[in-house]
Amino acid sequence: MxxxxxxxxxxxLAAVSLFLMSGAVLAEYPLNLTxxxxxxxxxxxxxxxxxxxxxxxxxxxxxxxxxxSIFHHRKSKGxxxxxxxxxxxxxxxxxxxxxxxxxxxxxxxTKTLIFMEQTGDAEMTLKVTGYQWKWKYDxxxxxxxxFSALAQEDNEARQRGSGIDPSTIDNYLKNVDNPIxxxxxxxxxxxxxxxxxxxxxxxxxxxxxxxxxxxxxxDNWTYIEEPGxxxxxxxxxxxxxxxxxPIVVHxxxxxxxxxxxxxxxxxxxxxxxxxxxxxxxxxxKGKAVYAANCSSCHLxxxxxxxxxxxxxDGSAIVxxxxxxxxxxxxxxxxxxxSFAPQLNDADIAAAITYERNSWSNGxxxxxQPSDVKAAR
Amino acid sequence: MSYAAVHEDDHHDHKPxxxxxxxxxxxxxDIGTMYLVFALIxxxxxxxxxxxxxxxxxxxxxxxVDPQFFNSMTTVHALVMIFGALMPxxxxxxxxxxxxxxxxxxxxxxxxxxxxxxxxxxxxTLLLSTFFMAGGxxxxxxxxxxxxxxQLGDGFPFLIFAVHLLGISSIMGAINIxxxxxxxxxxxxTFMRLPLFVWTWIITAFLLIxxxxxxxxxxxMLLTDKYFGTAFFDAAGGGDPVMFQHIFWFFGHPEVYILVxxxxxxxxxxxxxFARKPLFGYESxxxxxxxxxxxxxxxxxxHMFAVGMPLSGELFFMYATMAIAxxxxxxxxxxxxxxxxxxxxxxxxxxxxxxxxxxxxxxxxSGLMMGITPVDFQYHDTYFIVAHFHYVIVPGIIFGIxxxxxxxxxxxxxxxxxxxxxxxxxxxxxxxxNVLFFPMHxxxxxGMPRRIPDxxxxxxxxxxxxxxxxxxxxxSQLILVWVVIKCARGDxxxxxxxxxxxxxxxxxxxxxxPPFHSFTTPxxxxxxxxxx
Numbered sequence: 001m002x003x004x005x006x007x008x009x010x011x012x013l014a015a016v017s018l019f020l021m022s023g024a025v026l027a028e029y030p031l032n033l034t035x036x037x038x039x040x041x042x043x044x045x046x047x048x049x050x051x052x053x054x055x056x057x058x059x060x061x062x063x064x065x066x067x068x069s070i071f072h073h074r075k076s077k078g079x080x081x082x083x084x085x086x087x088x089x090x091x092x093x094x095x096x097x098x099x100x101x102x103x104x105x106x107x108x109x110t111k112t113l114i115f116m117e118q119t120g121d122a123e124m125t126l127k128v129t130g131y132q133w134k135w136k137y138d139x140x141x142x143x144x145x146x147f148s149a150l151a152q153e154d155n156e157a158r159q160r161g162s163g164i165d166p167s168t169i170d171n172y173l174k175n176v177d178n179p180i181x182x183x184x185x186x187x188x189x190x191x192x193x194x195x196x197x198x199x200x201x202x203x204x205x206x207x208x209x210x211x212x213x214x215x216x217x218x219d220n221w222t223y224i225e226e227p228g229x230x231x232x233x234x235x236x237x238x239x240x241x242x243x244x245x246p247i248v249v250h251x252x253x254x255x256x257x258x259x260x261x262x263x264x265x266x267x268x269x270x271x272x273x274x275x276x277x278x279x280x281x282x283x284x285k286g287k288a289v290y291a292a293n294c295s296s297c298h299l300x301x302x303x304x305x306x307x308x309x310x311x312x313d314g315s316a317i318v319x320x321x322x323x324x325x326x327x328x329x330x331x332x333x334x335x336x337x338s339f340a341p342q343l344n345d346a347d348i349a350a351a352i353t354y355e356r357n358s359w360s361n362g363x364x365x366x367x368q369p370s371d372v373k374a375a376r
Numbered sequence: 377m378s379y380a381a382v383h384e385d386d387h388h389d390h391k392p393x394x395x396x397x398x399x400x401x402x403x404x405x406d407i408g409t410m411y412l413v414f415a416l417i418x419x420x421x422x423x424x425x426x427x428x429x430x431x432x433x434x435x436x437x438x439x440x441v442d443p444q445f446f447n448s449m450t451t452v453h454a455l456v457m458i459f460g461a462l463m464p465x466x467x468x469x470x471x472x473x474x475x476x477x478x479x480x481x482x483x484x485x486x487x488x489x490x491x492x493x494x495x496x497x498x499x500x501t502l503l504l505s506t507f508f509m510a511g512g513x514x515x516x517x518x519x520x521x522x523x524x525x526x527q528l529g530d531g532f533p534f535l536i537f538a539v540h541l542l543g544i545s546s547i548m549g550a551i552n553i554x555x556x557x558x559x560x561x562x563x564x565x566t567f568m569r570l571p572l573f574v575w576t577w578i579i580t581a582f583l584l585i586x587x588x589x590x591x592x593x594x595x596x597m598l599l600t601d602k603y604f605g606t607a608f609f610d611a612a613g614g615g616d617p618v619m620f621q622h623i624f625w626f627f628g629h630p631e632v633y634i635l636v637x638x639x640x641x642x643x644x645x646x647x648x649x650f651a652r653k654p655l656f657g658y659e660s661x662x663x664x665x666x667x668x669x670x671x672x673x674x675x676x677x678x679h680m681f682a683v684g685m686p687l688s689g690e691l692f693f694m695y696a697t698m699a700i701a702x703x704x705x706x707x708x709x710x711x712x713x714x715x716x717x718x719x720x721x722x723x724x725x726x727x728x729x730x731x732x733x734x735x736x737x738x739x740x741x742s743g744l745m746m747g748i749t750p751v752d753f754q755y756h757d758t759y760f761i762v763a764h765f766h767y768v769i770v771p772g773i774i775f776g777i778x779x780x781x782x783x784x785x786x787x788x789x790x791x792x793x794x795x796x797x798x799x800x801x802x803x804x805x806x807x808x809x810n811v812l813f814f815p816m817h818x819x820x821x822x823g824m825p826r827r828i829p830d831x832x833x834x835x836x837x838x839x840x841x842x843x844x845x846x847x848x849x850x851x852s853q854l855i856l857v858w859v860v861i862k863c864a865r866g867d868x869x870x871x872x873x874x875x876x877x878x879x880x881x882x883x884x885x886x887x888x889x890p891p892f893h894s895f896t897t898p899x900x901x902x903x904x905x906x907x908x
Contacts, residue, residue: 030834031818033754048751055741062708066733069715074722075652081719085654094709095702102698105748110691112750117687158830160438167833172436174832192684197524198617200682200757204823208753211683213618214523215611218684235757235825236682237517239524240444243828305444307510307529335527 034204037226037251041207043112051105058101116208119221122189126182130192130199130212130234131337133241133296137180142261146268147342149292150244151175158244159300174231177292179248181264183257184224192218196337197239203232203247211236224251241296272344274369279353282366286354289347293339294355302359309335313359322365325352326375340376345369391892399494402486403892404471405788407493411468412781414496416857418460419774421504423850425453430846433839438830446829447515452503454518458635459542460500462769465777466638467492467549470577472788474553476883477571479562479901481893484555492548499541506531517827519628520595522609522620526602536599543588550581550588562882564901568662571881572655575662576641579669580634586673587630594623618683625676633672636736636768637665639776640707643729645881646783647711650726651718652878657710664703664710671700681749682756690749697747704740708733723876724798728779731771731806739767742817757827760820766813770849771806778805778856786871789863790889797859804852811845 035045073079127138134149150158154175157164166172182188192201192212202209206222209232224230232247252260277285291300297309304311312318317325329348332338339348346369356363391397391406401407428449432440441449471489475482483489506513511529514520520535528535557570557578570578598620600606607613609620648655655661677685677693685693711733720726742764746752755761778801786792815838820826824835831839862868871888882899883890 030822033821034823044751044754047748048745048754051745051748051751055744059737059741062712062737063734066712066715066730069712069718070720070730073651073716073718073720075719076721079717079719081652082717083653084717085656085658085714087657087713090709090713091657091660091706095706098702098705102701106695106698109694109748109750113690113694114687116750116753117690158438160440160442162437164437166436166830167836172832173830197527198521202757202825204754209682209756210753213611213683215617216684233823233825233828237447237521237524237827239516239527240442240447242447243443243825243830307512308444308527 036205036207037224037228037230038205038207038222039225040116040222041205043115044207047108047112050108054101054105119189119219122187122221124183124186125189125191126180127191127193128201128212130194130196130201130238130245131342132196132239133234133245134292135199135201135234135245135247136195136342139261142265144261144264144268146178146264147292148176148178148180148247150246151177152288152291155244155291155295171231173244174233174246174248176246176248179229179250181250181252181257181260182224183254184227184251186254187221187223190220190222192220198236199234199238199245200236201232201247202235203230203249205230206232206249209235224249227251227253244296271346274345274373276368276370277346277350279366282350282353282368283357285346286350286352289343289351290354293343293347294351297336302355302361312355313361315361318355318361319363322352322356322363322367322371323375325356326367326372330372330375345372345376348372400490402482402490404475404483404486404489404894405890405892407483407489408468408471408473409788410493411464411471411496414493415461415465415468416860418456418464418500419853422453422456422461423853425449425456426846427850429453430843432829433831434843435840436831436833436836441829443829444512444515447517447827448507448513450827451514451516451518452507455503455514455538456500457769458518458631459539460496462635462773462777463542463546464496466577466580466635467546469573469638469642469777469780469784470549470553473784473883474556474574474577475560476886476890476894477574477881478557478560478565479882479895479899480556480560481896483552484560485552488548489552492545492552495541495545495548499538499545502534502541503538506534509534519621519624520598521624522598522601522617525598532602533599536595539595540592543592546584547588550584553577553581554585562895562898562901565882568659569901569903571641572644572658572661572665573638573641576637576644576665579665580637583630583634583637583669583672587627587634590623591627591631594620594627597623618680621680621683622676625679626673628679629676630669630672632768633669635773636776637669639732639773639780640665642776642780642783643711643732646725646729646779647714647733649783649876649878649880650723650729651715651720653714653718655710656713656716657706660706661710664706667703668700668707671696671703675700675747678747678749678752681752694747694749698744701740701744701747708737708740721877723782724793724795724802725779725783727799727802728775728782731775731802732779735767735771735775735806735809739764739772742767755820757825758820759816759824759826762826763813763816763820766816770813771809775805781856781860783876784883785860785863786875787883787886787888787890789866790871790887791863791866791868792871793859793863794868797855797862801852801855801859804855805849808845808848808852812842812849813845815842 033045033048125140127140129136134147136147138145153169154173156162157166157169192210194212194214199212200209201212210218210220228251230249234242234245298304298312302312317328330340349367349369349372352367356365432446509530511531513531514528514535516525557574597608601608607615609615609617644655674696675693678697746755782798819835819838824831873887874884
């Protein structure tokens with residue numbers, strides 16, 4: 001066997017084994033766009049595959065020509081250079097043929113885009129507001145409103161040096177404390193906006209993403225065909241914890257959705273009752289509220305980040321009069337947003353109590369929901 | 377007639393010595409060298425940041441850096457690579473080659489040339505000093521979108537002024553190139569006889585003059601929004617945060633071509649040399665380059681389809697984007713036709729040029745896919761776009777620049793580079809760059825967003841592979857440093873004046889290395905000596 005033949009055999013074997021390997025990998029991990037669960041996502045997937053095939057065919061043709069001349073028109077094979085350097089026919093051909101292919105691509109693309117922009121005739125509306133670094137959901141027809149942040153378990157595991165192996169958590173970084181529930185077979189209008197910086201709301205199975213822009217509202221729609229749990233992420237860089245504000249959608253039947261609406265309303269009302277709590281209750285609830293709402297900036301041990309976010313451990317405000325502390329949390333300051341519209345009285349009372357009695361702070365103060373209500 | 381026969385004595389060739397030679401230099405070759413060395417240093421600074429990014433992403437979970445610092449790494453990596461490595465490298469090649477290619481003694485505006493280079497170290501001192509400030513380095517992305525960028529601490533004005541300085545430097549460089557090519561061509565060097573590298577640089581220079589002031593205006597508005605109470609980008613004051621994105625990308629898209637056109641110019645010189653055949657379709661190459669540049673001002677909003685534009689806007693920008701595929705295709709086909717029926721050899725510059733041809737095309741295909749608005753709603757801000765623009769920038773632009781360095785290094789130093797090292801550099805770079813960037817297409821399609829420091833475990837295996845590709849690619853670039861140092865020290869075979877058997881063009885009529893003032897007597901250019 002000549003050296004050349006040997007080379008070809010080795011290359012061939014390498015190619016085959018790569019192909020087999022990619023098959024094995026394919027089975028375990030998705031490598032392609034999801035087909036999704038909405039009419040939009042199906043159309044987008046088809047369009048994606050069509051363009052991918054067209055590009056692949058063009059690529060194979062162009063790369064074959066290049067490869068052919070690399071192997072056959074080489075000086076070492078005795079090739080003598082031709083001296084042609086111009087052909088108007090060729091130039092026209094390789095201008096006109098791509099234009100025809102592009103027009104053929106543009107037609108289905110235009111149709112899909114027009115289909116995606118039909119936001120009218122929605123049966124219900126969900127308003128999504130991006131915050132650093134969580135989402136707020138308002139069900140405008142049912143008067144339900146809540147925040148949704150990274151689940152506590154994931155949040156602990158993702159801290160540097162947590163010692164928790166991410167593979168022990170199912171759907172790592174794709175779990176939230178409060179998932180949204182949406183009915184299937186319903187045209188849902190989804191409005192996106194933001195409270196601080198630009199975010200983007202993306203659930204791949206729905207087939208689109210859209211920026212959430214402070215001061216502006218974007219409208220979109222979806223129509224989920226199958227019940228299931230669909231997960232997504234923020235996809236516009238929004239600061240430190242951009243990577244840690246997932247989205248979880250539970251799509252359920254219309255009947256289940258109606259039941260959920262009633263239960264959620266009852267749950268939210270109970271949380272708003274404003275009854276006094278014991279120190280232990282306040283501290284326990286406060287720890288959770290602090291972790292979900294405050295620790296992104298002020299960090300888990302209240303140490304803050306120099307130059308960006310003040311430390312709470314030993315802070316003059318936290319150790320000063322409780323009423324000033326409550327006012328600051330309600331009103332916000334500099335980069336800190338107002339928490340008045342974000343958290344209920346019990347949450348704010350608990351978080352403040354927790355801050356005033358944690359780390360080196362030992363004020364012994366208890367702030368009750370009624371204090372917060374009075375300060376609003 | 378050889379150069380030496382005309383200029384037998386070189387006693388006009390005074391050059392200053394010591395540090396003064398570099399600080400006060402008005403010589404196009406010395407300034408070109410400084411640009412290239414600066415670009416190489418910045419390539420490793422930006423590369424080190426990329427290594428930090430790949431180290432953190434090697435495994436799921438946060439192991440090495442905090443999210444805020446990770447964001448600074450992605451942000452400053454991009455700023456350093458684009459403004460510190462790619463643009464100065466392109467200007468460095470232009471400084472070295474354009475006067476020699478058009479038959480001039482030097483650049484038209486040598487003192488401005490000095491200033492446009494010496495601004496750069498100051499600009500990057502400002503930018504990199506932010507790492508030591510309260511609030512840290514810029515972490516809102518190189519695109520500097522408000523309101524996020526306004527949350528930056530003390531580093532904010534340093535970022536803005538660094539961008540202003542870089543813009544001033546680029547505009548001065550561009551004016552110089554235009555003035556040189558328009559005024560200092562040798563007799564007979566008509567526009568349609570200019571080497572294609574010169575053509576791509578004239579067009580790039582016009583793009584720079586049109587685009588950089590727009591960026592300067594945009595960042596100035598950021599500055600007044602932060603410190604002087606204006607509300608250009610604040611909806612609460614009647615402004616619009618998306619307006620910044622329109623302004624930024626009106627600069628940003630032409631910027632892509634500012635980076636890539638010089639690389640196209642370089643490979644248009646290399647491929648005919650090693651195919652030993654004239655460039656196919658010279659005129660159509662010039663017109664295609666000009667069309668790409670013109671169209672580049674009408675496609676900016678394809679970077680921001682997800683902001684929610686009216687349907688008519690989305691359609692316009694989709695069609696305009698697709699149209700760019702036509703002149704780009706023409707260029708690829710012309711290069712292919714240049715190789716066809718040639719008599720090719722595969723020295724290192726040719727290998728890098730062929731690398732550009734294949735891998736830039738891959739970046740072109742993914743670019744076309746993302747130009748299709750409805751599917752871009754899925755691709756946008758995922759690793760698919762990271763794969764796309766890195767295919768365009770690394771094997772598309774950086775390979776072109778590296779190819780140019782190998783191609784002209786013997787001319788600059790008078791010494792042939794080490795061909796074995798060059799081949800090692802090419803093959804290690806090419807294999808690792810694909811291990812690095814190709815799997816990013818898959819994880820992007822599967823749903824991994826960009827600019828995140830940690831990810832779901834489903835992406836773990838590919839990220840580990842990508843990181844290994846990244847580390848190998850980063851280390852492989854040290855070979856280039858070794859090659860350049862060897863040549864600079866004169867360690868190697870003596871290069872001939874023509875350097876390459878198939879080389880044409882005025883720069884190859886000069887000795888290797890060329891005299892300090894390239895052409896003191898303008899050469900006469902005819903059809904026979906034009907078109908490399």
